[in-house]
Amino acid sequence: MSSDLMIPIATVPGESAVPRPARAFPWPKGPLRDWLLAWPLPLVLLAAWALAAHFEWVAPQVLPAPEAVLVTLKESLLSGELWANLQISLLRVLAGFAIGLAGGLALGVAMGLSPTVKDYVYPSFNVFAQVPVLGWLPLLMLLVGIDEALKVILISKAALVPIALNTCKGIHGVPTRHIEVARVLKFTRWQMLSRVVFPAALAPIWNGVRYGLTHAWLALVVVELLASSEGLGFMIVYGRQLFQLDVVLAAVAVVGAVGYALDKLLALVERRLLAWRREAF
Structure with missing residues (x-):
């Protein structure tokens, strides 16, 4: 082995260094590495x-x-x-999410x-947050029926809770030294909020x-499974009732793909919103 492929190991003074071979093909780092590591499990x-399916270890039905x-x-x-049901589901989740976003930010x-x-407020809100979406379903069905209002309310509740909690914790987590510096600079309350908090x-x-x-998105699918005649959740229920498992799995795949795409979209927006933090540090 040639000497240019040997890298000495750091040793304690007085001990001899034991060379070790360098990696001829170093493992890539960054987004490419993450992308490569994400594929083996789905492929398996x-x-x-x-x-x-080929050897019929499980019945094709x-x-x-x-x-x-x-x-x-x-x-x-x-x-x-599929496109018609996807549109209906997206409109429902966007309407419920918009209401939950506004309410969660205001409350947080x-x-x-x-x-x-x-x-x-927090003790009552904490109790409200502990009740899952399905826990509110029977009561809301009696109050508002099973039309669109039921779905939007439950989706709003699912979105509101994490937004309110994280907003509250984020504001409480603002470093005290930042507040003190702003007070020394005699910031107004609006300047304190807009430039610091x-x-x-x-x-x-x-x-x-x-x-x-x-x-x-998860609440949408659950609600559509139980009380809907349209949407991706309805496709899953419809396929199960007719024992068309190919329809069920196709709808499930679309649900997962759309949910993943929505999260990645918000991740891209996050990188742009927080770019100034990376530049500052």
């Missing part, structure tokens, strides 16, 4: 699914082959059925800035927004 699962699901997905897209800011508001709390607040959208 897909291969296992294909083998199970229970586990259709991947190619059958792809054919169903293509036919649903060409017929417009109020609890974060005012100890009095937090003392009065909100920029410092932006990262946790945006995390809450991402969690809120994720929870809203």
Whole structure:
């Protein structure tokens, strides 16, 4: 082995250095590495699914082959059925998320800035947050029926809770030294909020927004599974009722892909919003 491939190991003074071979092909770092590491598990699962379907380890009526699901997905897209249901689901989740975002930010800011508001509101809000979306379903069905209002309210609740909690925690987590410097500079209250508090709390607040959208998307699917005649959740229920598991798996794949795409979209926005933090540090 040539000497240019030997790298000495750091040793304690007085001990001899033991050379070790350098890696001829160093493992890539950064986004490429993350991308490469993300693929093996899905490919293994897909291969296992294909083998199970090919050798009929599971009955085809229970586990259709991947190619059958792809054919169903293509036919649903060409017929417009999948796109129509996807549009309905997206409109529902955007409406509920918008309401939850506005309410969560307002409530989180109020609890974060005012100890009095937090003392009065947070205990009740914490109890409200502990009840899952499905826990409110029977009551809301009696109050508002099973139309769009039910779905929007439940989606709003799912989004509101993480947004409010993360906003409150983000404001409480603003470093005290930042506040003290702003007071020395005699900032007004608005300057304190716009130049110190909100920029410092932006990262946790945006995390809450991402969690809120994720929870809203999950709540949408659950609500559509139980009380809907349209949407992706309805496609899953419809396919199960007719024992068309290829339709079920195609809808599930779209649900996962859309949820992943929405989260990645917010991640891109986050990188742009917080670019000034990376430049500052």
